[in-house]
Amino acid sequence: MARIxxxxxxxxxxxxxxxxxxxxxxxxxxxxxxxxxxxFGLDRYWRARAARYLALGTGETGLDLGAGTADLSIAVIHASGPGTHMIGMDITPEMLDQGRTKLARMGLQDRIELRVGDAEHIDLPENSVDGCCSAFTVRNLTDIRQGFREMLRVVRPGGRVVCLEISHPPGKIFGGLFYLYFYKLAPLFGTLIGKAFEEYNYLPNSLTTFPDAPTLKMMMEEVGWSDVRFYQPSRGIVAIHVGTKAE
Ligand SMILES: C[S@@+](CC[C@H](N)C(=O)[O-])C[C@H]1O[C@@H](n2cnc3c(N)ncnc32)[C@H](O)[C@@H]1O
Structure with missing residues (x-):
């Protein structure tokens, strides 16, 4: 049978x-x-590190795009000053429902508001949030530049964007081992343990056309983000891009 x-x-x-x-x-x-x-539990460490780069001040409000089950929003609240609030947006109501249950369990429902919304057409006014972040979301967008353009529109001047994503680790040996794991073993786990073949095969495929870290930096700069830099923890398995909206 031909593969679609x-x-x-x-x-x-x-x-x-x-x-x-x-x-x-x-x-x-x-x-x-x-x-x-x-x-192997590293996702928590990566989000905690991304949250530190956003570092919202006392009373500030941040936006988490593709918030899913709210893990990045929670990490930002833990890394930020008192009175910080997060708005978590996602197009998938089922993911947000899981997030709401978690927030209620943790007593964080008053500090993190989860709403259905599209990262490429953010339903918020210009300059309305102090910072914007996303974890493992940008790879799923139809138009990555449009996503970063929208983030720039809603963040106030001087505010930051932080983007955590799976990346393309450099080096033949480590890179090769990573691709073996990501393209072959991870989907197998998803199929055998999660009973979700198509879903966990989409995961590696979504990385194939995703730009490497220097190219993503360039794309952020093209739409107007300033001072863009990136970090590559865990030998570049993920990249964390940080940018600032010029004053
Ligand atoms: C891999 S999950 C990441 C969830 C969460 N950020 C985390 O760290 O676990 C990607 C999420 O992005 C959401 N998503 C994809 N495209 C989106 C879009 N255009 N706007 C908002 N959310 C989107 C999906 O529904 C999904 O919940």
């Missing part, structure tokens, strides 16, 4: 956005435990 490409699947579902939304809707319940398992 990801592009053809997007077309069948009416585009990448509805495809991604349905996909995350199906795995929302297993998303957190599968994340911990497939990253």
């Amino acid at each position: 490409s990801l592009e053809e699947k997007f077309k069948e579902t009416g585009g990448k956005r509805p495809y991604v939304q349905r996909l995350f809707g199906r795995i929302a319940r297993i998303y957190d435990p599968m994340n911990r398992l497939m990253s």
